[in-house]
Amino acid sequence: MLEGEGKMIRVENLTKVFTSGGIFSKNTIVAVDGVDFEIKKSEILALVGESGSGKSTIGKMMLKLLKPSGGQILLNDKDIYKIKNNKEFYSKVQGIFQDPYSSFNPIFKVDRIFKLIKQSFKKEVSSSEWEGRVEEVLKKVGLNVGDVLNKYIHQLSGGQLQRLLIARALLMDVDVLIADEITSMLDASTRVDVLEALLSLKEIGASILFITHDLSQAYYMSDKIVVLYKGSVVESGSIEKVFSNPMHPYTRMLLDSIPQLDRKWEEDRISVEDFDKSRAAWKEGLCKYIDRCPLADLNCVRPKLKLVEEDHYVACVKM
Amino acid sequence: MVEIKGLKIYYKTLRGDAKALDDVTFTINDREILGIAGESGCGKSTLGNSLILLKPPMKYVSGEVRLNGERLPIDNTVEMRKYRYKKISLIPQYAMDALNPTRKIGGIIKDLVGQHRVKYEEIEGRLHERLRMVKLSKDILNMYPFELSGGMKQRLVLVISTLLNPDLLIADEVTSALDVSSQKAVSLMFKEFRDEKIVNSIVFITHDIAVLYQIADRIAIMYAGKVVEIGPTEEIMKNPLHPYTKALIKSLPNAGIRHTHQKLEGIPGHPPNLINPPEGCRFKDRCPFASDECLNEPPLVEVEPGRYVACWKVKGR
Numbered sequence: 001m002l003e004g005e006g007k008m009i010r011v012e013n014l015t016k017v018f019t020s021g022g023i024f025s026k027n028t029i030v031a032v033d034g035v036d037f038e039i040k041k042s043e044i045l046a047l048v049g050e051s052g053s054g055k056s057t058i059g060k061m062m063l064k065l066l067k068p069s070g071g072q073i074l075l076n077d078k079d080i081y082k083i084k085n086n087k088e089f090y091s092k093v094q095g096i097f098q099d100p101y102s103s104f105n106p107i108f109k110v111d112r113i114f115k116l117i118k119q120s121f122k123k124e125v126s127s128s129e130w131e132g133r134v135e136e137v138l139k140k141v142g143l144n145v146g147d148v149l150n151k152y153i154h155q156l157s158g159g160q161l162q163r164l165l166i167a168r169a170l171l172m173d174v175d176v177l178i179a180d181e182i183t184s185m186l187d188a189s190t191r192v193d194v195l196e197a198l199l200s201l202k203e204i205g206a207s208i209l210f211i212t213h214d215l216s217q218a219y220y221m222s223d224k225i226v227v228l229y230k231g232s233v234v235e236s237g238s239i240e241k242v243f244s245n246p247m248h249p250y251t252r253m254l255l256d257s258i259p260q261l262d263r264k265w266e267e268d269r270i271s272v273e274d275f276d277k278s279r280a281a282w283k284e285g286l287c288k289y290i291d292r293c294p295l296a297d298l299n300c301v302r303p304k305l306k307l308v309e310e311d312h313y314v315a316c317v318k319m
Numbered sequence: 320m321v322e323i324k325g326l327k328i329y330y331k332t333l334r335g336d337a338k339a340l341d342d343v344t345f346t347i348n349d350r351e352i353l354g355i356a357g358e359s360g361c362g363k364s365t366l367g368n369s370l371i372l373l374k375p376p377m378k379y380v381s382g383e384v385r386l387n388g389e390r391l392p393i394d395n396t397v398e399m400r401k402y403r404y405k406k407i408s409l410i411p412q413y414a415m416d417a418l419n420p421t422r423k424i425g426g427i428i429k430d431l432v433g434q435h436r437v438k439y440e441e442i443e444g445r446l447h448e449r450l451r452m453v454k455l456s457k458d459i460l461n462m463y464p465f466e467l468s469g470g471m472k473q474r475l476v477l478v479i480s481t482l483l484n485p486d487l488l489i490a491d492e493v494t495s496a497l498d499v500s501s502q503k504a505v506s507l508m509f510k511e512f513r514d515e516k517i518v519n520s521i522v523f524i525t526h527d528i529a530v531l532y533q534i535a536d537r538i539a540i541m542y543a544g545k546v547v548e549i550g551p552t553e554e555i556m557k558n559p560l561h562p563y564t565k566a567l568i569k570s571l572p573n574a575g576i577r578h579t580h581q582k583l584e585g586i587p588g589h590p591p592n593l594i595n596p597p598e599g600c601r602f603k604d605r606c607p608f609a610s611d612e613c614l615n616e617p618p619l620v621e622v623e624p625g626r627y628v629a630c631w632k633v634k635g636r
Binding site: 050188190216243257258261267 | 358359469498499500501502503506507526527528529530532533556566567568570571572573575576577578582583584585586589
């Protein structure tokens with residue numbers, strides 16, 4: 001095997017259970033329920049689903065910000081929770097989140113932020129070489145060196161800050177980047193620049209988890225997709241296959257709901273959530289999507305992911 | 320019908336007035352959904368808010384707004400009370416998070432209509448019927464707001480804000496915080512409320528042009544406090560005329576486009592400072608077609624029947 005070929009991040013049977021309540025009444029919520037996927041080198045995997053489906057929880061667990069209740073996360077075949085040296089871990093895995101203003105220290109200027117990365121992670125690089133590298137990556141993400149280096153965070157726009165975070169990941173030469181809704185606070189005109197910058201990170205060989213609720217963006221960016229519903233994977237595989245031939249009723253409904261620029265919505269197909277029948281259904285061991293699914297009946301026992309064609313998995317007993 | 324003529328609304332700041340809405344003129348027709356789109360800071364929310372309440376540092380400078388021929392006293396917060404909620408209703412951004420968490424939903428509605436001297440019993444039948452329209456059970460009146468999901472709350476807010484059958488409903492970013500499936504349901508319910516004549520006209524403010532394409536009859540594009548283009552939805556989307564509209568539509572990823580096939584383009588630069596906006600066209604610094612004539616401000620003129628554009632470069636003027 002060539003060096004670097006096997007580098008990837010893999011998630012196996014990942015589970016997270018949150019408990020709430022006190023001594024007398026204890027509620028448990030299964031936020032992530034046995035999720036598997038892997039992201040290879042230079043691959044972007046889109047993780048999509050509605051709010052509360054567990055997307056961000058998965059992202060946080062992969063960043064070691066939240067401990068899984070079960071399953072494991074393997075970075076180059078090594079359990080990330082067994083990597084005791086956090087500095088070593090975070091030099092390989094980084095995250096970018098929705099609100100860029102809260103990701104930076106507001107009392108530092110941008111050049112200081114880049115110097116701190118050198119001090120913490122790249123001590124071996126000489127200062128002059130580092131400055132050259134900083135300039136190079138800023139250019140790569142479409143930022144003008146003079147426009148950003150001497151500025152405080154509040155003097156920059158959201159789009160510029162998100163690109164700075166990507167530049168930071170480029171400088172650190174990360175293996176894995178978790179991008180959690182990184183464009184949802186941005187305007188359409190700046191959103192594209194951030195997406196392009198993210199693609200430059202893919203070029204250098206990073207594995208990217210692209211968490212989004214915007215399916216058009218997911219399709220634009222990604223190679224693979226995982227569709228989550230209430231913590232479980234309902235459909236996954238190559239993004240071309242899932243988008244051209246969606247099999248799960250939930251994926252179909254999601255794709256139907258995308259507001260497109262050349263086709264109007266079919267107005268008779270509205271899906272709205274109702275009261276919490278779902279939780280009861282879940283306890284009875286039935287499919288979690290049963291309360292909203294047009295095809296559902298009582299034979300819909302909790303389905304397992306099945307291969308339907310090459311590189312395309314669906315979890316639905318009706319398939 | 321609502322006519323807005325030469326409306327100027329500024330924000331007072333220590334460094335001078337920010338000209339958030341500068342000489343805006345257009346009409347909202349009867350039975351119409353008018354979509355307003357633009358980037359953050361373009362004045363779209365200011366426009367919606369100014370028709371309801373001028374909260375300082377917002378101030379009225381000039382211009383007028385007429386509702387069915389009657390001049391609205393938008394510069395007089397006390398006089399406006401007669402119109403608010405009854406004739407013009409606003410769903411502000413994040414309205415769904417503004418429901419009192421300590422009151423049951425029925426109680427919130429009772430308080431609200433009471434403020435406008437309407438008895439709850441009078442509108443109770445109507446309330447139940449409307450809840451049915453948005454597919455909510457009337458049991459929610461006995462629940463607290465936090466027991467509902469975002470989509471359910473937004474549907475509830477739609478019902479509450481239209482209980483007195485206003486002429487004009489202004490909806491500010493009502494679908495932005497929702498998932499695609501709820502976004503579709505909520506948007507189509509707004510359309511249904513218009514079709515069922517519960518409200519006469521709707522102004523639908525959003526940054527998401529794709530949603531406007533689905534439900535709006537006409538679209539107005541705003542940039543830096545100005546309306547730069549307005550026209551029928553289909554024509555704006557298929558054949559945008561203003562360079563800003565063109566760039567904006569080009570920057571949107573549509574389902575079915577991959578980066579390996581087609582690269583999207585952003586708009587370089589950023590919107591001007593509204594305290595000292597540049598002379599002439601406000602888009603000229605980011606515009607690939609800009610020339611000397613753009614140093615003069617282009618007026619919004621009708622270039623085809625029903626299509627208005629503010630750009631010197633658009634043919635047909």
